[in-house]
Amino acid sequence: MAVPLALLLLLVVLRAATADAGAGAATTVAYNDRALVINGERRILISGSIHYPRSTPEMWPDLIKKAKEGGLDAIETYVFWNGHEPRPRQYNFEGNYDIVRFFKEIQNAGMYAILRIGPYICGEWNYGGLPAWLRDIPGMQFRLHNEPFEREMENFTTLIVNKMKDANMFAGQGGPIILAQIENEYGNIMGKLNNNESASQYIHWCADMANKQNIGVPWIMCQQDDDVPPHVINTCNGFYCHDWFPNRTDIPKIWTENWTGWFKAWDKPDFHRSAEDIAFAVAMFFQKRGSLQNYYMYHGGTNFGRTSGGPYITTSYDYDAPLDEYGNIRQPKYGHLKNLHSVIKSMEKILVHGEYNDTSYGKNITVTKFTFDGSSACFINNQFDDRDINVTLGGATHLIPAWSVSILPDCKTVAFNSAKIKTQTSVMVKKPNTVEKEPEGLKWSWMPENLQLFMTDERGSFKKNELLEQISTGTDQSDYLWYRTSLEHKGEASYTLYVNTTGHEIYAFVNGKLVGQNHSANGEFVFQLESPVSLHSGKNYISLLSGTVGLKNYGALFELMPAGIAGGPVKLIGTNGTGGIDLTNSSWTYMSGLAGEYRQIHLDKPEYRWQSHNGSIPVNRPFTWYKATFDAPAGEEAVVVDLLGLGKGAAWVNGNSLGRYWPSYTASEMPGCHVCDYRGKFKAEGDGIRCLTGCGEPSQRYYHVPRAFLRPAQPNTLVLFEEAGSDPTRAAFRTVAAGAVCAAAAEPGDDVTLSCGRHGRAISSVDVASFGVSRGSCGAYEGGCESKAALRAFTAACVGKEACTVRYTAAFAGAGCESGVLTVQATC
Structure with missing residues (x-):
């Protein structure tokens, strides 16, 4: 049927309007030396890293918001090649790999974005994001000048660029x-290749x-500080970058x-970097003429999948x-940095246009003054880590605590000091699931892994x-690879099975029975298995299961680091070390993965036959x-x-991977x-x-179950593949919420804000309001020089509310208290 011309024109106009609706005005981006x-x-x-595969699409809007x-202008992310192209020319841009959707969420929030294609990314990610199948291509050398690698790298880079252009x-x-x-980070390894x-x-x-x-x-x-190509900007990574400058004078x-x-x-405890130190580093960076700073990470997230x-x-x-x-706000880090961002952004014009002058006030003390259009702004830094310093500037004397920076937007009044935290501290706790009593509420069944296929x-x-x-x-399609062989043996005899491996873990089976297992210490991927075994007369079978726990992701020639039982040797050592049998060059049969992986048991298909005996299941x-x-x-809590x-x-909820679990691995003791x-x-x-927690405790006990994985109105399924043997009935679900919230180091005139977050949890009590607290930490303060007036004021303003703000006035002063610093602790 012919379409009238007027209708065609209308359709064109509507289509154009629809295309323009999601796009903003064109923006020009250039740069100069400042x-x-x-x-x-x-x-x-000010930017922050949020990696789209380490969260879910449902989480993205809230994280970005x-x-x-928090005062960020931009969101930065790597691009994850092996996630997007798990096999050659087979692409994945769905779910948490929907990169276009992620960038549209950034755009919807009115923020800028930084696209770090790499495509080598490091990122504590398998092979630094490079697909393992690259190794199968003849002539391939990772990250060197060779046609196979450059061809594949250009193909993927162009794919991502075109996707961004099309959107x-x-x-x-x-x-x-x-x-x-x-x-x-190529400059880190160039000289080692x-x-x-x-x-x-x-x-x-x-x-x-x-x-x-x-x-x-x-x-x-x-x-990329050396051998920097033209037409690119080289940048800095690290805990501190204030003393770093780019290699050219015409770039920021x-x-x-x-x-x-x-x-x-x-095998490591938890690392903590204080809010004070991060703020010190950021303030120093902008004092030394920095222009763009990105937090790695602003939200770290979860390593879902293998x-x-x-x-x-x-x-x-x-x-x-x-x-x-x-995705919860971590206080005081979030709030302290937010306050810093606000002060820095208030000085934007003077920092990027102003003349600057550095004045030394002695060792480790520097004042930087920016002047522009009749205005001035100042930074004072104290790089001593063991003493506070008084600095007189413009007729006023300012106390600068050790290892801190004071920012004076008018060179007169301190608006921010990196060591003085004015925001609350939140202690997050794991609350029991109130929907059902656990672990009694979980209904368990089980299924054996079919090992006979590999015996x-x-x-x-x-x-x-x-x-x-x-x-x-195994082309990295599984964590597991089977090595299997057989031998004819006359009579019965006892041996020690010796296996030298460069894998991460190994299990040994002889004639269908598990005879030994071992795993490597972190970073030492050469270890041995020695297990006593007995052979019978006739044909004997030896099956070795090698496992990996993530692949090497950093260093020169990292892709050449072997895994598995590469070269062995594998031997049967006789009694007293004599009369052995070398199996290294025997005929070995190979198969990647487990039977349950091939069957996709984690999807819990209707045809699967799970077993239970009056509700009981085998353990260990x-x-x-x-x-x-x-x-x-x-x-709505996490x-x-x-x-x-x-x-x-490994664990799955409703078929969605939660990742690997290993709570039996204890974190090492460290000073x-x-x-x-x-x-x-x-x-x-x-x-x-320093500042480590969790020494001697399970390396990771709690595993994130995003709300998007759950079905609110119907039963949910947890599937575990237990490799080592344990008691799964101890598993339990928890929600994550603020337990105690505290405001410390408040001074007269400060507005003190306490908040339990955004999930409807209210402040149930105010427990401490005192001066001179010197014992305990948030959630366990012991008080000292209590202020009844402050306690009454915070109780009246806060109890029953999700958040409250109270002005610290002279009426709070405690009789006989030397400290003017007020600490308040409340329970959510």
Whole structure:
């Protein structure tokens, strides 16, 4: 049927209007020596990293909203190649890999975005985001000048760029993306690749390839201080970047990664970087003419699935970030930095246009004065970590605490000091699930893993008369690879089975029975298994199951680090070390994965036959699948499953992966668990580590269950694959909420705010209002020099409310109390 011309014109107009509705006005992005220049204006920008695969699409709007309310201008993320292209030319852009949706959420919030394509990203992520299948391509060398790698890298980079272009996500198209990154921290390893010429050619090729993409915004390269290609901005990563400057004088000073904490390994305690120290580092950066600063991480999130964590990295990627793993606001870090952002942004014009002058007031004391258009702003820093300093400026004397920066927007009055926290501290607690009594409320059934399939060497993918490397052999489709062989033996005899492996863990079976297991210490991926075994007369079968717990993600030539029983040797050692049998070059049959993985038992399909005997299930049984049904906890608070008492394995809720669990692995004792002081440089490695918690405790006990994984009005299913053997009936669901909230170090004139968060939880009592508190911490303050007037005021204003604000007045003063610092503690 013919369509009238008028109707056609109307359809064209409507289609154009619909296309324009989701896009903003085109934005120009340039730069000079002082700042990024957006629409002709120099800008101070504060950004934060939120990785889309480490949360769910349902969480993204709230995370982004909280970031904006925290004073951030931009959201930064890596792009995860192995998640988007798990197999060659088979792409995944769904669910938490829907990168376009993520950037549209940033745009909807009215924020900028930084697109860090890499596509090598490090990120404590399997292979640094590079797909393991790259190793199967002939002539492939990772991150060096060679056609196979550059072809695949350009193909993926172009794919991502085109997706962003098609969605109008670049600034010139009206989108949020103002910067893009190519490669990542290459300068850290260039000199260790044993081919300086190839490394230099590669990094220049990267820049040329990126610039040919014609995206209309600048390209950056972080940690590329030497051999910097033209037409890119090199940037800094680290705990401190104030003393770092770019290699050219015509580009701005950008801090791509300000590490807000540190990642955690299964055998390590929790790392904590104080709010005071982060604020000190940020203030120093802007004092030293910084222009853009990005927190890594602002929300760390969770390593869902098996490809999302580097070697021995826990499922939690909390990172001690301002937004915790579950998306809750971490106080006082969030609020203290928010106050800093507000002060810095109030000085934007003078910082990016002003003349600046540094004046030394002696060792470790510097005053920087910015002047512009008749106004001035000042920073005073004290880099001593053991003494407070008085500094006289403009006729006024200011006390600058050790390891702190004071900011005076008018060079007269201190608006912010990095060591003086004015926001509350929140202590988050795990509350029992009130919907059902646990663990009694969980209904369990079980299913054995079908190990018999792997107890002979008769069926497999292929055979080889050598012990092969695991990652390339199994193409990283599973954590597990079976090595199986057989031998004829005359008579009965006892031996010691000896296996040398570069894997992360190993299980040994002889004639269908588990005879031994072992795992490596973190970072020491060469270890041995020695187990006594008995052989019978005739044919004997030996099956070795090698396992990985994340793949290497950092360092020069990291992809060449083997895993599995690569080369062995594997031997049967006779009594007293004599009369052995070398099996290294026997005929080995290979198969990747477990039977339950092939059957996708985690999806709990109707045809699966789960077993139970009057509600009882076997416990302490390795290689077993367990299933429980449960009701979703009421409310909107974050949900976790407590797996204390389990061994090692993987968990799913309603078919969605929660990641690996390993609560039986105990965090090591380290000296840093017994001391914490914000003063002085924060470290995550080497001597002087401090502010650790969790030494001697399970490395990770609680595992995030996003609300999007749950079905509120119907039964939910928890599936566990228990590899090591344990008691799953101890599992229980919890919600995460503020328990105690405290405001410390409040001074006369301060507005003291207490809040239990946004989930309807109210303040039930005010427990402490005192001066001179010196014992305990938030949630366990013991008081000291109580103020009855303050207690009455906070009780009247706060009890029964989600949040309250009280002005600290002279009426609160405690008789005979020397301190003017008020501490308040309340219970949510």
